[in-house]
Amino acid sequence: MGSSPGLGTDLPAHVQELCTRAMEGAGVAMFVTGPRADEMPIVWVNAAFVRQTGFTAAEVVGRSPHVLETLLAEPVDAQELRAAIAEEREITHTVRALRRDGDTVWTQLSLSPLAGPDGSVTHWVGVQVDVSEHLERYAAQVASLALERRERAVLDVVSRSSDLLADLDQPYALRDITELLAGYVVDWAGFYLNDDGLRYAEGVDTAAPPTGRGQRHGRYTPGLFPLPTGAHATDALGDSAAVTGSVPRVRLVDVPDRVQDVLDGRIEGPVTLDLSATYPQWSASGWLQRDLHHRLSGLQERPGSVTVSAVPGRRRILGLLVTGDSGGSSGQGLGHGPDAEGRDGVRTLLQVIARRAGTAIDNVRLYAREHRLAETLQRAMLPEQADVTGLDVWTYYAPNSEHAQVGGDWYDVLQIAPDVVGLVIGDVVGHDVEAAAAMGQLRSVVRSYAYELTTPGPVLERVDQLVQGMRIPRSASLVYAALTQPDAEQPDDAWRIEYSRAGHLPPLLLRDGTVTQLDDAGGALVGFGGRSRSTGVATLAPGDTLVFYTDGLIERRDRALRVGLESLVAASAAVTAVDAAGVGEELLSRLADAPEDDVALVVVRIPDPVHDASAVVLSPRSRRWLLPSEPASIGRARHAVVRTCQAWGVRDSANAELVVSELVANGVLHGWGHLALRLFDTGDGIRVEVEDSNPAPPVPTDGHPNRMGGFGMQIVERLADWGWRPTASGKLVWAKLRPSDR
Structure with a gap:
């Protein structure tokens, strides 16, 4: 060329x-x-x-x-x-x-x-x-990077969703997970739980049962829904009904319903629900289709179908994870684009999250159920009798928050006879349902023998015998004491205490700044007493105070139990309060600021009218009581307020007594669970707080026509400024008494 x-x-x-x-x-x-x-x-x-x-x-x-x-x-x-x-x-x-x-x-x-x-x-x-070879190599590198990026994104979604599932007590935990998926994986996501029928869920109702079946949507029951008509009448009710128009015999008829099949565990899924198809109105597919039409109406690009994945629990399908993707190519999420491998990865990711969600929901419900059971058992152990004639009695129990308010500590106050009062405090090892159950058994056993025998040594001997036969799986310690009231006809008589200890810390006797440990009559733990139990005896005088406690009051990881007991003795010697509640508050303020175990405390004081009036009191200007939800608590609350006002030097306690009476009565009548009563001296008036487990607020009324009652909150409004606020377990109603001549 x-x-x-x-x-x-x-x-x-x-x-x-x-x-x-x-x-x-x-x-x-x-x-x-x-x-x-x-x-x-x-x-x-x-x-x-x-x-x-x-x-x-x-x-x-x-x-x-x-x-x-x-x-x-x-x-x-x-x-x-x-x-x-x-x-x-x-x-x-x-x-x-x-x-x-x-x-x-x-x-x-x-x-x-x-x-x-x-x-x-x-x-x-x-x-x-x-450059074909170079581009192919580059494309392979890009694909590898995309795969790695997708895998990292999947791991990130799984990690973040796992963090959210770890806090299912948060009311919108499920909603947060679906928002994570909708922003990263699909266009829309939602959880539906099958709690007595499908319902859209943003959080988990821990009160729902962890086992059993939810309501079945897809099996027609005549009488519960309108009879089907049109094209589906033949499928649902049979040919004869469609032709003759007669009412069919009462029977159950299956209809094709793939969503219900997923809920029943007949198929594993996931299944695709076409949102443009026609489904029987009583079916799970029809219900879900109608609900999704409403929820997806705000999307710019509505998906034509959704993917329905099962949320499996241990024994049944708990609900559904429903996801929708419009299929647009402009999205940057994992679920967009034509990559089949990517779509398979998203499907696997959704199934993993659904399975983890099911396990987490099951766990949180089982935990809540166990907690409610244990707490119910434990609260049932609290005494029904806290006021005893001639004695000032104050009781306190606080569970360690780490143990979810479930423990083995308990106390009891028994009016065994008109002149005999029984006092029990004990501690069962553990913080679970078994510990609470063992506590309940021991409480019943001790109560039975206390009423029969009275004397502490023989009572614990019989308790040992029965516990050995019952084979209670948890070891326990306790102190049982019997207080005998002096004979009114014998002026020289004094209160007398008899006690016996089964592996428990000794009660304290506080008298004129001196503290004595009642450490006689000791013995092995309950059920291990192979020998006879002895009984210790002490005489009590007006002004004396008895302190019964569990080791949670003094036990700490960084010190020996002996050192903690010495701290309790020193704190008791410095007590200045002249009421049982004040003594308890002083001890708690000095020793229980950060308890590492459950704390139970019983304070019994013999009033001394002569010296109490002139005593200099330096105890905290706050008091608290836990009262059972029963009418007798109204009177006990009034007496507690009167004693507290006397200890604080408040001359006119009538208004405080009336306000407390009305608030506690309102809690007894309209609340449930035990009532927590608290009093505070704010310097310019008395503040009263009553907490119960009913979240509904109190409502002042004009009374009940033609019958008594209904004026309680009106009385409170006349005497105090009041309000209420929700709490984690119910509500708290407070009232601040207006200043008066003190």
């Missing part, structure tokens, strides 16, 4: 020949076209061009470059080349080209203009480099 016009005509002939042979033998496909004015005919191609395209030189030389355009798989590539030629500028562009045999190759095409002596473009030089 000779030299072409304008291709280095100023070079020597042998150099031109050398250049021509170099271009001809190059391993890169090259071609030369004429000027644009002549429609750029192809004037030369090299051997590499022939090998790469499959066209011979004779087939392309002299022809228009349109033959090259036909080899471009994408029309947009030809448009960019035309624009560069029109502007007479160099262009390098990667195009997808077709060989003559129909195979495609990726080519990096460079097209450069060649100018003649006058500066005008006379020829164009094209160079084609096959």
Whole structure:
């Protein structure tokens, strides 16, 4: 092939020949076209061009470059080349080209203009480099990075959803998970729980049963729903009913319902629910379709179908995870795009989250159920009798928050006879339902023998015998004491205490700043007493105080129990209060700021009217009581307020007594669970707080027509400023008495 016009005509002939042979033998496909004015005919191609395209030189030389355009798989590539030629500028562009045999190759095409002596473009030089191998390697790297990015995203979603599932007590935990999925994986997601029928759930109702079956949507029961008509009447009720119009016999008839099949565990799923199809109105599919039409109405692109995945529990399907994807290509989430592998990954991810959600829901419900059971058992152990004639009695129990308010501590106050009071405090090892159950058994056993025998030593001996036969699985310690009231006809008589200890810490006797440990009559833990139990005896005088306690009051990880007992003795010696509640508050303020175990405390004081009136009291100006929800608690609350006002030097306690009486009565009548009563001396008045387990607020009324009652909150409004606030377990009603002459 000779030299072409304008291709280095100023070079020597042998150099031109050398250049021509170099271009001809190059391993890169090259071609030369004429000027644009002549429609750029192809004037030369090299051997590499022939090998790469499959066209011979004779087939392309002299022809228009349109033959090259036909080899471009994408029309947009030809448009960019035309624009560069029109502007007479160099262009390098990667195009997808077709060989003559129909195979495609990726080519990096460079097209450069060649100018003649006058500066005008006379020829164009094209160079084609096959980059298919490089692009395939690059595509593989991109795919690998995309896969790695997708896997990391999946792990991130699983991790974040696991964090949310770890806090299912939060009221919107399920909603937070669906928002995570909707922002990252799909266009829309929602949980439906099958608690007595399907319902959309943003959180978990821990009161729902952890076992059993929810309401079945998809099995028709005549009488519960309108009879089907139209196209579905034959399917649901049988041919005879559709033809004759007669009412069918009462029976259950299956209808096709894949959503119900998922709920029943007949199929594993996931299944696709077509939102444009027609379903029987009483079916689970029909109910879910109607609910989704309402919930998806706000989406810009509503999905035509949704994916329904089961949320499995241990024994049954707890509900559904429903996800919808409009299928748009503009989204950046994991669920978008045509990648089948990506869609499979999303499907697997949703199933993993659904399974984890089911396990977490089951766990939180089982835990809540166990907690309610244990707490009910434990609260049932609290005494029903806290007031005893001639004694000032105060009781306190606080569970360690780490143990979910379930423990084995208990106390009891028994009016065994008109002149005998029984006191019990004990501690069962553990913080679970078994500990609470063992506590309940022991409480019943001790109560039975206390009423029968009275004397503490023989009572514990009989308790040992019965406990050994009952094989109670938990060890326990306790103190049982019997207080005998003096004979009114014998002025020299005094209160007397008899006691016996079964592995428990000794009670304390506080008298005139001196503390005595009642450490006689000790013995082994309950059920391990192989020998007879002894009985200790002490005489009590007016002003004396007895303190019964469990080890949670003094036990700490960073000190020995002996050191804790010494701290309790020192704190008791510094007590100045002249009421049992004040003594308890002083001890709690000094010792129970950060308890590491359950704390039970019983304080019994013999009033001393002569010295109490002149005593200097430095105890905290706050008091608290836990009262059972029964009418007798109203009177006990009034007595507690009167004693507290006397201890604080409040001369006029009538208004406080009346307000407390009304608030406690309201809690007894309209609340449930035990009542917590608290009093505070704020410096400018008395503040009363009553807490119960009913979340409904108190409502003042105009009374009940034609009958008594209904004026309680009106009385409170006359005497105090009052309000209420919700609590974790119910509500708290407070009243601040208006200042008066104190």
